[in-house]
Amino acid sequence: MTQSSTDQVTALFKDCQALLQGHFQLTSGKHSEWYFEKIRLIERPRALDRIVDLLIERIKADGREFDYVVSPAYGAIAIGFLAALKLGKKFAFTQRVEDKMAFRSGWSEVDGSRAVIVEDILTTGGSVQEVVASLKEKSVSIQGIYVLVDRTAGAVLIEGKPVGSLLALKVEAFEPESCPLCRAGVPLVKPGASDKK
Numbered sequence: 001m002t003q004s005s006t007d008q009v010t011a012l013f014k015d016c017q018a019l020l021q022g023h024f025q026l027t028s029g030k031h032s033e034w035y036f037e038k039i040r041l042i043e044r045p046r047a048l049d050r051i052v053d054l055l056i057e058r059i060k061a062d063g064r065e066f067d068y069v070v071s072p073a074y075g076a077i078a079i080g081f082l083a084a085l086k087l088g089k090k091f092a093f094t095q096r097v098e099d100k101m102a103f104r105s106g107w108s109e110v111d112g113s114r115a116v117i118v119e120d121i122l123t124t125g126g127s128v129q130e131v132v133a134s135l136k137e138k139s140v141s142i143q144g145i146y147v148l149v150d151r152t153a154g155a156v157l158i159e160g161k162p163v164g165s166l167l168a169l170k171v172e173a174f175e176p177e178s179c180p181l182c183r184a185g186v187p188l189v190k191p192g193a194s195d196k197k
């Protein structure tokens with residue numbers, strides 16, 4: 001991504017208040033200057049539409065052939081669906097069935113197809129790994145993995161490679177006792193939504 005498109009993405013995230021700057025307590029208990037509120041993304045379809053336009057440019061630039069865009073339920077469904085619509089591809093989603101990420105039985109056409117994975121935010125890579133596993137069970141050839149935001153800035157590898165992202169932002173998290181924002185007396189905010197992934 002060029003600097004200007006990174007700036008454009010950052011501005012879009014800030015505009016829809018999906019990216020907040022301040023002093024936040026994450027669910028891990030650590031403190032951070034940045035917080036992603038991904039609900040804001042799907043709450044504002046028009047803003048998401050512009051973000052997904054940038055995402056599909058990123059996907060098209062890789063030039064891979066695929067049949068499906070696949071996303072994990074629930075937050076990423078709107079993102080993956082919109083990407084599939086714009087790319088003229090089919091869409092499918094995985095969901096937890098008895099604690100295991102899987103396709104429900106109705107998705108029979110996914111078997112043996114080619115797919116790209118689209119996720120909202122990569123934090124630990126856990127849910128993307130689970131989607132990869134469920135696609136492999138269906139003998140799907142994975143042609144790419146894309147996220148809107150890579151909070152690890154490329155540090156987490158999936159299938160040995162960094163994922164494609166619109167925004168790669170290393171979010172530093174501090175133990176409360178060594179938090180510079182606490183020291184500076186910035187009021188602490190505890191967001192209500194889960195930050196875990």
Ligand SMILES: [Zn+2]
Pocket residue numbers: 023031032176179180181182183188
């Ligand atoms: Zn703090």
